[in-house]
Amino acid sequence: MLMLHKILPFLLLPPGLSVVLVSLGLLLRRRMLAWAGVAMLLIASMPVVGNSLIGILEGPARRVPAASVAHADAIVVLGGMTMQLPGAPLGEWGEAADRFEAGIDLYREGKAPLLVFTGGRLPWRENFVPEGELLALRALQLDIPRASVLVTGIAGNTSDEAGAAAELLGPSKKIILVTSAFHMPRSILLFHRAGFSVVPCRVDYRVQPAERMTVLSFMPDPEALQQSFIALREIMGIVWYRVLSL
Structure with a gap:
């Protein structure tokens, strides 16, 4: 499926x-x-x-400072920000590395007592370490207390992440959900379905505000x-x- x-x-x-x-x-x-x-x-x-x-x-392209985010029971950081390859035991950062940094900042601001990483791994990558375990190790290296760092069960997509977080944290929890801004609408929908009250923390913006339009804006581009x-x-x-x- x-x-x-x-x-x-x-x-x-x-x-x-x-x-x-x-x-x-x-x-x-x-x-x-x-x-x-x-x-x-x-x-x-x-x-x-x-x-x-x-x-x-x-x-709106506006990053909310960690100090301004509401308090919650846990900070849940969605995966999809690293690549695993030889020579990089904790993975290499991808575009969405802001998710990890935001989670660390929120914890240090005392916004929640728990920092949760999702155990992202696709079924056809069984030889890979679940991403959440690598991110948890990175958090411990930054002196986040071991008792405060949790990793969910294996999750292959956002729906799985919501379900795995619900199994780990239990029902009716208030969470700060950290993910890329473009991914937040779907993520909120799925985490609401899983029973969570969600405080969104949008990061990893892809569009810069007030960018001037030029002839290049209409020229084909692979990134676009x-x-x-x-x-x-x-x-x-x-x-x-x-x-x-x-």
């Missing part, structure tokens, strides 16, 4: 859907279908489109295509889980 959740967005969103449309257009000799696929890819590759889609999910894909996948996930809640 998890594998299907990973594959479907690729087939239903650019660039995968663009490839499907172009292929069908060529096979069926339907030029309009092929050109629709090309147009979709070009539009999704424009920075003005990718940034706009991410911006819708992120909301990635932004579009990420945003549309999040929107698809939100719609999917809302439908399931009906």
Whole structure:
């Protein structure tokens, strides 16, 4: 099931859907279908489109200081911020490293007595260490007390993370949820479903405020295509889980 959740967005969103449309257009000799696929890819590759889609999910680009965040029973830091490779026993940081730093800052500000990392690991990576265990070791190196650092069970996606956190912490807890700003709307939805009261802590913003629009904003760019894909996948996930809640 998890594998299907990973594959479907690729087939239903650019660039995968663009490839499907172009292929069908060529096979069926339907030029309009092929050109629709090309147009979709070009539009999704424009920075003005990718940034706009991410911006819708992120909301106002303003990072809230740790001191201003409300108190809670625990700080839950979602995974997806490291890569595991030889020579890096605690992993190398990826784009979302702000999640870890924000969790540490919140704990040091006394916002919650527990710092929880999710045990992220995909089923086809059984030889990998669950990411939460590596992050917990990093937290201990920063003198966070061992008794305050917890790691959930194995989780393959955000829904699993919410369920694993509920099993670890118990029902009806108030948590500070730390994740990337674009990922927060779907995360709040899933953690509410798991029974938590959520105080959001948005980090890892991808869109800079008041960035001036130029001709380059309309030129195809691979990073913009990635932004579009990420945003549309999040929107698809939100719609999917809302439908399931009906």
